[in-house]
Structure formats: structure tokens, C-alpha cells
Amino acid sequence: MDSRFTHPLLSSFADSLDESLASDADLERGELHPHKPASHPVRRVSALRILCIGLALMVSASLYFAVQFATINVRPCGSTSVNASLPEVRLKRMVLPWFFNWKTAQGVASDAKYLYFSGRNSIRKIRIDRFATTVRNNPSAIPQELVANDYDHLGDISMYNGKIIAPVEDKAWVRPIIVEYDPKNLSAVRSQRVPSQRHLPWAAVKEDVLYSSESPVAREIKRYRWPTLEPLPPIKTNTIRGAQGGEFDTAGSGNLLLSASYADEQGCNMYEYDSKTWKLVQAYSLSTPLKFFELEGLTILPSHLALTANLYDLFQAIIVLDRSES
Structure with a gap:
């Protein structure tokens, strides 16, 4: 051939x-x-x-060209705040769609040099450069002993203390776990059961507390002491339909941003919460000309906001928005 x-x-x-x-x-x-x-x-x-x-x-x-040259709109919707991390601005840059691969775009995390993308059972390490150069790829990131116990889906990942924090769900959606990965070789380091949750679409850690939520409908943010995962009192939120990704803006306000696959009644599908008062600072509408893309995970860098999206689990896109234009 x-x-x-x-x-x-x-x-x-x-x-x-x-x-x-x-x-x-x-x-x-x-x-x-x-x-x-x-x-x-x-x-x-x-x-x-x-x-x-x-x-x-x-x-x-x-x-490919429709995705590459699409203009992304991030606009406040609902209540407004001067403390919002993402002011109203038209931002343009979409990079690296992977076609005919339904196992790629689930979540994204970052450090100062690399972006890490999670798929249903994969983690890819990419250099932050013009060509989004792949440095390493682990196509079978979920350890075999976990696969044998019906674990088959990674969610939106994050970075904490030099490790990749990955939420992993089982096929029955009854016993999710957290798996830590070494970012150097993308190998699993340890795993631990998350109590009192069925879904675990995203996970983010700040100041030794792990945050997540249920899905497809989330009305509160779950909290656990890290790394023991001892449950802490949850935080009440507005109703979020299809909660998919979450990340703290460690490069800016320190607030928590959540992404959702479905817009609410006001057309909002991204939410920012004050990490001290846990009040809703701002809701956002993130839209593209390709309205059939489903918003997945997100991560925040000093000058960029990176998101993952997919078209009915067939066409994937990695969206990188330039915050320096705001």
C-alpha cells in the first residue's frame, strides 16, 4: 500500500x-x-x-479551513462585573483540529511550556508553538487494570504540583476515580476513588482542595481535601447544563472558570466564580460560526485561553484564544 x-x-x-x-x-x-x-x-x-x-x-x-479561520466570540451575558477575567472581545485563533478521531478532544491542561490534551483513553503532550508540535502521546493512558474494571473515559484534566490530575469515569457512571500522571512520560502514577459522585467530568486542584461537579446537570461544586479526598462542604451554584470543564485562572484573577456543552436560557455556556466568595462573577457566551461544536475542557495561560471542542465526537478542534488582545 x-x-x-x-x-x-x-x-x-x-x-x-x-x-x-x-x-x-x-x-x-x-x-x-x-x-x-x-x-x-x-x-x-x-x-x-x-x-x-x-x-x-x-x-x-x-x-479544516473553516475551523482554522473561524472567528471566536467571547462575550459577557447575564450580569456583568469589572473583575471578570475575560472582557468582551472578539478573539481569533483556532489551531490543530484532528479529523476522524473521536478519542481526542476531551480536556486540556497547561504549564509554562506545554499543553496536555486528554481523550477518552489518551493523553497528548504538545509544545506551545506555532505548529503545535506533538512531543509525546500516550494512546492508552488508562492503566490496563483499570480498563479491566470498566474504566474507559478521561475528562477535563488539570495540573497541580507538577502532576496531571485526570478524572476518569467507569462505563456505568457509578464509581469515578482520580488518576495522577507524570507529565514527562504521560504514565499513570496513582489512582484514588472519589466518594459520593457518579459523574466526574472535570477536576481542578487549588491550595490542596480538589473541585469538581456532577453532570449532565450541576447545581453545586463538589470539594475534597487533597490528596486524601476527604469530602468538604459543597458550593451552591447556578444550574449548569452539561458541565464539562473547569480550571482556575492561576495566571490572573485566581477565579474558577467552568465550561458547559449546552447554553442556558441566556445563551451562556461558560461561567466564572470568585474563588473567595464563590459568587458568580460573570457568565459568558462562547460561540463560533460552527455552532454544532460541543464545548469541552479549558485551561488558562498568562496570555491565552485554550479550549477543546468536538463535532458529535467525530471532528475535534483545539481552540486557543489570545487574551493579550483584550
């Missing part, structure tokens, strides 16, 4: 194409069925497969 077809989906198309073309040649030589002449329908099937490959490439290219 031609080494140019490196993607699994395109490789599958290419293998079928090679087999079909070989069959045409053998039929013409009379090697497969000596008593049956070659027929044109076989050639038409081969042409159809070529057409399918071409259409798939065209659709991928169209969506």
Missing part, C-alpha cells in the same frame, strides 16, 4: 482500492475466473471508491 495513506480511515480506503484494482487486472488476464470475461461494473466500483476518497478529503479540507 502507498505509504502516503497514513491515517487509519484513509488506509482502509486505500486497502480496498488496491484490492479492487488488483481484481480488475486479474480479471482482464483471466486468472480469477477464466470462463467469465471481465465486466465493467467492477471498474465502476473502483471508480466509486476513488470518488469516496476524494469526497472525504474535500470535506476534511473544507472543515
Whole structure:
């Protein structure tokens, strides 16, 4: 097979194409069925497969450029506050969509040099540069002993004390755990059961307290002493539909930002809470021309806000917004 077809989906198309073309040649030589002449329908099937490959490439290219050059709008909605971390501004930069990979865009974390992306069962380490260079990838990040116990889904990750903090859910959504990873080699260090929660879509740690919430409907923020995970009193919030990601703005206000896959009645799908009073500072509407993208995880850098989004678990996008323009 031609080494140019490196993607699994395109490789599958290419293998079928090679087999079909070989069959045409053998039929013409009379090697497969000596008593049956070659027929044109076989050639038409081969042409159809070529057409399918071409259409798939065209659709991928169209969506790629649509994502790359889309303008992202982050606007306050609902109550406003002068202490908000993200003032009203039109920000533009979307990078690195991964096509035909439904296991990539779940969550994102960052340190001063790298971005870390979690998939359903993967963690990818990317250098923060123009080309978003992949440094390391662990396609099977959930340890096998956990996979054997039906754990199959990583959520929105975060960084704390030099470790990646990853929420991991089981198939039945009854016993989520936290897994710590070494950011150098993306290997699991330890895991621990999170009490009194069924869903664990995101996790963030600040000052030795771990924060998370339930999903698909969250009405409070869960808190646990870190690293023992002793339950602490929860924080009441507004109703959040489809809570997906959470991160503290350690590069700025110190406030907690939460992302949601569904907008509320006012069109808000991102929320900022004061980390001292836990009052809602600001709600935001984050929209793109591609309205069918589902907002997933988020992380905050000194000059950027990075988010993950997906299109029905098929097309993934990593969104990096430049905060320096605000």
C-alpha cells in the first residue's frame, strides 16, 4: 500500500482500492475466473471508491479551513462585573483540529511550556508553538487494570504540583476515580476513588482542595481535601447544563472558570466564580460560526485561553484564544 495513506480511515480506503484494482487486472488476464470475461461494473466500483476518497478529503479540507479561520466570540451575558477575567472581545485563533478521531478532544491542561490534551483513553503532550508540535502521546493512558474494571473515559484534566490530575469515569457512571500522571512520560502514577459522585467530568486542584461537579446537570461544586479526598462542604451554584470543564485562572484573577456543552436560557455556556466568595462573577457566551461544536475542557495561560471542542465526537478542534488582545 502507498505509504502516503497514513491515517487509519484513509488506509482502509486505500486497502480496498488496491484490492479492487488488483481484481480488475486479474480479471482482464483471466486468472480469477477464466470462463467469465471481465465486466465493467467492477471498474465502476473502483471508480466509486476513488470518488469516496476524494469526497472525504474535500470535506476534511473544507472543515479544516473553516475551523482554522473561524472567528471566536467571547462575550459577557447575564450580569456583568469589572473583575471578570475575560472582557468582551472578539478573539481569533483556532489551531490543530484532528479529523476522524473521536478519542481526542476531551480536556486540556497547561504549564509554562506545554499543553496536555486528554481523550477518552489518551493523553497528548504538545509544545506551545506555532505548529503545535506533538512531543509525546500516550494512546492508552488508562492503566490496563483499570480498563479491566470498566474504566474507559478521561475528562477535563488539570495540573497541580507538577502532576496531571485526570478524572476518569467507569462505563456505568457509578464509581469515578482520580488518576495522577507524570507529565514527562504521560504514565499513570496513582489512582484514588472519589466518594459520593457518579459523574466526574472535570477536576481542578487549588491550595490542596480538589473541585469538581456532577453532570449532565450541576447545581453545586463538589470539594475534597487533597490528596486524601476527604469530602468538604459543597458550593451552591447556578444550574449548569452539561458541565464539562473547569480550571482556575492561576495566571490572573485566581477565579474558577467552568465550561458547559449546552447554553442556558441566556445563551451562556461558560461561567466564572470568585474563588473567595464563590459568587458568580460573570457568565459568558462562547460561540463560533460552527455552532454544532460541543464545548469541552479549558485551561488558562498568562496570555491565552485554550479550549477543546468536538463535532458529535467525530471532528475535534483545539481552540486557543489570545487574551493579550483584550
